[in-house]
Amino acid sequence: xxxxxxxxxxxxxxxxxxxxxRSLLERQLRRLGYTNILMAQDGEExxxxxxxxxxxLVLLDIQMPRMDGYEVLAAMKERGWVVPTIAISALDxxxxxxxxxxxxxxxxxxxxxxxxxxKARVQSCxxxxxxxxxxxxxxxxxxxxxxxxxxxxxxxxxxGIPNRRLFDTVLAAALAHNLTQPLSLIVFDIDYFKxxxxxxxxxxxxxxxxxxxxxAVESTRTQQDxxxxxxxxxxxxxxxxTDREEAAIIAERIRRAIAELRIPHSGSQVADHVTIxxxxxxxxxxxxxxxxxxxxxxxxxxxxxxxxxxxxRAIRYDG
Ligand SMILES: [Mg+2]
Numbered sequence: 001x002x003x004x005x006x007x008x009x010x011x012x013x014x015x016x017x018x019x020x021x022r023s024l025l026e027r028q029l030r031r032l033g034y035t036n037i038l039m040a041q042d043g044e045e046x047x048x049x050x051x052x053x054x055x056x057l058v059l060l061d062i063q064m065p066r067m068d069g070y071e072v073l074a075a076m077k078e079r080g081w082v083v084p085t086i087a088i089s090a091l092d093x094x095x096x097x098x099x100x101x102x103x104x105x106x107x108x109x110x111x112x113x114x115x116x117x118x119k120a121r122v123q124s125c126x127x128x129x130x131x132x133x134x135x136x137x138x139x140x141x142x143x144x145x146x147x148x149x150x151x152x153x154x155x156x157x158x159x160g161i162p163n164r165r166l167f168d169t170v171l172a173a174a175l176a177h178n179l180t181q182p183l184s185l186i187v188f189d190i191d192y193f194k195x196x197x198x199x200x201x202x203x204x205x206x207x208x209x210x211x212x213x214x215x216a217v218e219s220t221r222t223q224q225d226x227x228x229x230x231x232x233x234x235x236x237x238x239x240x241x242t243d244r245e246e247a248a249i250i251a252e253r254i255r256r257a258i259a260e261l262r263i264p265h266s267g268s269q270v271a272d273h274v275t276i277x278x279x280x281x282x283x284x285x286x287x288x289x290x291x292x293x294x295x296x297x298x299x300x301x302x303x304x305x306x307x308x309x310x311x312x313r314a315i316r317y318d319g
Contacts, residue, residue, distance in 0.1 A: 010126050011036040011053060015046040016061035032119050043067025047075055050083055057125050062089040073103035084125045156229040158206055159213035167228035167236055171292045174240045179285055184239040184247035187299040188278040191311045193233040195267025208263055215257040244282040251280045251314040270311045278314035279303025
């Protein structure tokens with residue numbers, strides 16, 4: 001039966017080509033209370049063990065045939081592996097120690113070494129690793145929190161789609177980054193929404209907004225289009241690389257998808273269910289370039305006309 005490996009117990013890797021040295025070091029480490037000890041008898045085995053087991057600390061003999069300790073350190077450095085390593089050398093000379101440190105070793109021991117020294121070095125390396133791990137973990141948590149915060153700042157809390165602020169960014173970016181392809185914009189709002197809220201209450205109103213948002217998202221192209229809540233019961237859809245014909249098709253698809261939700265709406269004067277009116281504009285990108293405000297104003301104008309023409313329809317801005 002394999003021994004139980006506790007996740008809290010550090011895993012140590014002992015690398016030495018000499019069988020006696022290896023088992024001596026293992027015995028010493030066990031006496032110090034370490035139980036998860038892996039062994040490797042050459043550099044290749046050491047690298048494999050590091051990949052497979054991710055040890056917390058490597059005790060690395062420098063003098064080994066074929067791949068020596070320097071080469072192991074160099075290979076780890078080249079691969080960007082950060083595993084604390086104590087280099088162990090019989091050569092009590094300053095040069096080999098300096099070279100190990102330069103190659104990324106955390107600490108070193110020269111053979112023969114005192115048990116108290118082994119204990120102190122191993123403990124100190126593991127403690128530093130623990131602190132580093134905690135710091136990395138903390139930084140990751142912080143980054144995740146920042147990402148969540150950023151997402152929240154750009155998201156409409158009710159419907160979960162982009163808010164006005166992100167819409168402004170997306171439209172400005174689409175206008176700035178693409179100077180040759182036509183760009184279309186749809187703005188739409190829910191017909192007689194005030195009456196809907198009056199009749200059914202604000203909870204039903206919120207639910208209606210959520211379903212309308214979802215249906216609009218479903219009717220657009222995932223990679224390309226951005227459906228945003230513009231404010232209240234008003235939504236906007238940015239359609240990059242989209243000419244007037246395509247924009248008309250997408251506008252009609254959205255209109256139909258929302259009508260087909262068949263959300264009862266007794267206060268509407270145009271249907272017995274929730275409908276929308278849409279204004280559509282296409283900027284052909286002919287100079288002079290239009291600003292976001294101008295494009296929005298065109299779509300708004302078309303929306304106003306759609307309402308005047310009896311609602312539940314899409315109207316295209318025509319100069
Ligand atoms: Mg050796």
